[in-house]
Amino acid sequence: MKTLSGTLKKSYFQLICLFTIVLTISLSITGKYLINSSKHSLRNAMGFLRYEILEEVSSESMEIFTDDLVNKLFRVENPSLDELEITIKYKNHVYSENKHRPLLDAAIEDKVTNIHWYDYMVLKNELINKDGDIYTVILVKNLYEEKKFFFDIIYIFLAGLTICVLISIVAFNRLLKKIKKQLSLLENLNSNITLENLKLIKPINYFKEFDNILDSYEDMLLRLDTQNKKQIEFVHNSSHELKTPLFIIGGYIDMIKRWGKKDPEIFNEALNSIEDETKNMNILIEKLLFIAKESEIKTEKVETELSEIIIGCISNLKRQYPKSDITFIPEYTIVKSDESLIKLLIKNLLENAIKYGKNNPITVTLSSDDKINQAILTIEDHGIGMTTSELHHIYDRFFRANKSRSKEIYGHGLGMSIVKRIVTLLNLDIKISSTPDIGTTVKIFFNLQNTF
Secondary structure, three states: OOOHHHHHHHHHHHHHHHHHHHHHHHHHHHHHHHHHHHHHHHHHHHHHHHHHHHHHOOOOOOHHHHOOHHHHHHHHHOHHHHHEEEEEEEOOEEEEOOOOHHHHHOOEEOEOEEEOOOOEEEEEEEEEOOOOOEEEEEEEEEOHHHHHHHHHHHHHHHHHHHHHHHHHHHHHHHHHHHHHHHHHHHHHHHHHOOOOOHHHHOOOOOOHHHHHHHHHHHHHHHHHHHHHHHHHHHHHHHHHHHHHHHHHHHHHHHHHHHHHOOOHHHHHHHHHHHHHHHHHHHHHHHHHHHHHOHHHOOOOOEEEEHHHHHHHHHHHHHHHOOOOOEEEOOOOOEEEEOHHHHHHHHHHHHHHHHHOOOOOOEEEEEEEEOOOOEEEEEEEOOOOOOOHHHHOOOOOOOOOOOOOOOOOOOOOOOHHHHHHHHHHHOOOEEEEEEEOOOEEEEEEEEEEOOOO
């Protein structure tokens, strides 16, 4: 696995290499420009001399060799010739400003030749004057100034590169030390941090990014702590709810052992109670499993007729609660949703209405609102109701409204928690209104399935 310091060093060296490559390319372009400029200067000078010899030089006068025509005329008319050493040959006559014979011998006809790694450039041409005679002209350019300028640029660039590298190394090492220090602080923090001392030992950081990391870490720990507390509370509450029926079952078993064998009435009462507690335990376990597996639930949405589901739920609950009085007038309504989750949703809502309805009639209605393209399921009971503060906690696990008035009502406080999760899974809306001693009204909003 790569380290941060190693990656930063690699990036730093890559940057230095890139800068060096750009510098080398720049120097190459500069050197090429100086060479081409010198070649261009030689060829322009040769073109000027070709014209002057053709127009001004006479073979009879021999002015080039006798009157110093090069300095008196040519250089006056073209000052750029001052940078060149001129050699002119005609028959046995020679005008030469360069005494280095090897340079003159190295000249090639109509080709610019570099000598001694661009110490000199030489150009040779045979020019014809107006009399038709041939003059051999050799131009020599001393590249001392150009080379000096080029090497000065190299020295300046190298000095600048060296200074930049040294400064960047110092700055990079300082930055790396700060980053390593911050990472070391994070490691120590990770070993010693708790929710209680997070604020106290949180260090002052050089970089905003490390502050953001710590803030995110703090938020994560707070969320984990909240989840952990909820899990612990859930386990404690679950244990308590499971202990209650087990304690009751244990009590009835003791009754059977003591008196049940002799008293059939006590025996039957104990068996019926044990059966009821076993059913309640089974219901509790099913609810706990649903909550535990919530994240694994996959919805399968199909076209579903709501009235059929409602009628089925009412029929099943009436067998479980024979004294319940539920009124429902079916209305054909098609929605696209998960049928099994809708059944569980309606079952929990109806069961709550029965338990807390004080055996009063329960009204179930199903209506459609074409304006908002929704079906509305309303379940209304006339039982003990809830206060506004109790409504805020209705979806909390193991919460039971108005415990002082509902002690005799058997339940686990998980029904509405399951309802909330199903509503979220199916993307439904729910509205609950309640008044103490008057009753509770629950409305579920389903999106209608178009049938055209």
